[in-house]
Amino acid sequence: MTTLSGVPALLREEGFAGLGVAVDEREARLQLRRQIGRLEAELAGLFGEAFGHTEVPHRVGPLAAVPRVLDLGELEAVRDRLADRVAEARQALVERRRVEDENRELVERMLAAPQDYKWVQVSRQDLGLHGCGHWHSRPRLGPIGMLMGWWRVKISSGCPLAGRLAAVDQD
């Protein structure tokens, strides 16, 4: 069976010499370099999109210790590894979005019926939002509300102000 990894060997000129067929390996290398460029752009976009929300696999190990012209097989290896990372990164983002959607629905349910989600806390980060803050289902009036079943979702007021942090430092 001919596999993808066997293609570079098939494309080597000497392999075709007996058949009288010339293969332009340089053109194949240029094509692979273009593909590497496109995949790198895609991976960079996914990395930037995911940063701060979830970790995406983006590392592709070096093929050489020093800069040099890679052969067809090596370029193909870089291309394949990049393609793998792009696929994994895309999958990680899809998975992250699914979790964020679930958390968003959870917040909606909490707001509708806080008593059903006692003490549950969901942060803005869990929803893929920037900044500080969270939704927290807690009783009104502390223990009294707890006994009476007066639950509500409290939305925190955001990030601490710089002035307050400075005051804490002074203390």
Added chain:
Amino acid sequence: MGADPASQRIGWVPAPEQGGVAPHITSEFPGLGIAWVEVDAKPGGSPEPVRRRLRDLSDRTYGSQAIRLRERPIPWAYRVFFRQIGLDPDRTRTPVEQLALDRLHNGGFRSNGLPRDALDIAIVETGVALRAFDAEGIQGRLCIRDSAPGEALAGLPGEMAKGTLAIADEVRPLGLLFGATAEGLRVEKGTRRIAIAAIQVNGVPQIAVEEALWMAASTLEAA
């Protein structure tokens, strides 16, 4: 119009000189190039205007920009080229990404004296990769080529691996492309004339290369 020397296009004297690239390397990497300019300057501490410029640059550079840097055309072009020559740009950083990372790590661009500060300013502003050499050690024109069998980089142990991409003059390799510099070509205490070289890769416009060289050279000359 595109073939006009830089001095005619932008009235800048001395104009940057265009180096060569070995033909078989050009056929593999269209768009690869090297240009350089020489400046009478001594290494040393940076004067206050250069330090102020680094501080201003630090104030204008945010973490989010550093994260999104790889999506911008010129940093992306260098990342792609690194991949194409077998380097991992997340391990061997491109010059502009290394500076952005240092900025995040140190909380600002630190002054490392001249000519490094001049190069750093130009790299951060333009994204173009720059190198500095002791100009008095350069013989003839600069070029990018692969190493010849048995060739070594002065001051480094062993021979260079076959096909290693290097910056060279007409006699010997001066340094690895995006790597170590040969002994005697580094800018050191006794250096009196500095060559600033810009490495252009596919996707980096000529105007950005000229701007980077001009910025680095004028910073050095003004100091």
